[in-house]
Amino acid sequence: MATTLVATGATYPSAERVLALLASFEDGRPELSVTDIAASLGVHKSTASRLAATLERAGFLARSGRRYRLGVEIIRLGTLALRSADIVGAMRPAMEKLSQLTGETINLAVPARPDVLNIAEVPSTYILSCSGGWIGRRTKPHAVANGKVLLAFGAIPVPAHLERYTEHTITDLAALEAELATVRRDGYAKAVAELEDGLVAVAAPVFGADGGCVAALSISGPAYRMPPASLDELGRLCASC
Incomplete structure (x- = not known):
């Protein structure tokens, strides 16, 4: 089913038109008028105007007079993409090593405020595993180990609302703060x-050249293969890589 972008009073097909609109910006055309956008998309000027206004509200476009340019949200996503590509390349040997040592699923996640974004995975060698479907997936930081790392080391702000997913999810802010203090003390979550x-x-955290936490490296698996008694050892192993 096609995705849609909802604007005030109307709904427009988004995927093809948004991509075509954004791709219309080039080095030689850093700003576009509504007339330019309409011509690029092959739509009426009123449709182009409404779509551009919707993208402006979302931060993907910015307006200067009667012309539009790419907005700060595009810059943020581009920066995230470049940084993520560098991190994946740098962390791939550590991910492969952890995979060989544990056989479990290894993931690399980065902050995508207010969420955690999984950007790379080495699948488990077991038939029954937690592999697949993690790359590109966002999760709430308080409910996952890599998110707790990013919270504990300041890469993501502590959320005001803690959604419950299971009976074990931490939903109390004081309890979460206490857990984050333990993460900082131990060096793993x-x-x-x-x-x-x-x-x-x-x-465990991945630190950048400036000493800040830029990502989190995780080992995940089913509870019967990763019992509570094994988690401290696995956490220290993760931190050592």
């Missing part, structure tokens, strides 16, 4: 059935 029953993970 644990999440036991907090996002989904039976799913267990540990994660």
Whole structure:
């Protein structure tokens, strides 16, 4: 089913038109008028105007007089893409090493405020695993080990509302703050059935050149293969990579 972009009083097909609109900006055409946009998309000027206004409200376009240019949200996503590509390349050896040592699913996640964005994965070697579907997936930081790492080391602000996913999800801010203090002390985080029953993970921070936390590296698997008694050892292993 085609995705849609909803504006005030109307709904417009988004995928093809938005991509075509954004692709219309080039080095030689950093700004476009509504007439330019309409010609690029092959639509009426009123449709082009409404679509451009919707994208402006979302931060993907910015207006200067009667002309539009790419907005700060595009810059943010482009910066995230470049940074993510660099991190994946740098962390791939550590991910492969953890995969060989544990056989479990290894994920790399970065902050995508207010969420956690999974950007790379080495799948488990087990038939029954937690692999697949993680790349590109966003999760709420308080419910996952890599998110707790990003919260603990300041890469993501602590959310005001903590959504419950299972009976083990931390939904009290004081309890979360106490857990984050433990993460900072130990250098790794644990999440036991907090996002989904039976799913267990540990994660450790990845620090950039400036000393700030830029990503989180995690090991995840089913609870029967990653019992509570094994998590501290796995957490230290993750942190050592």
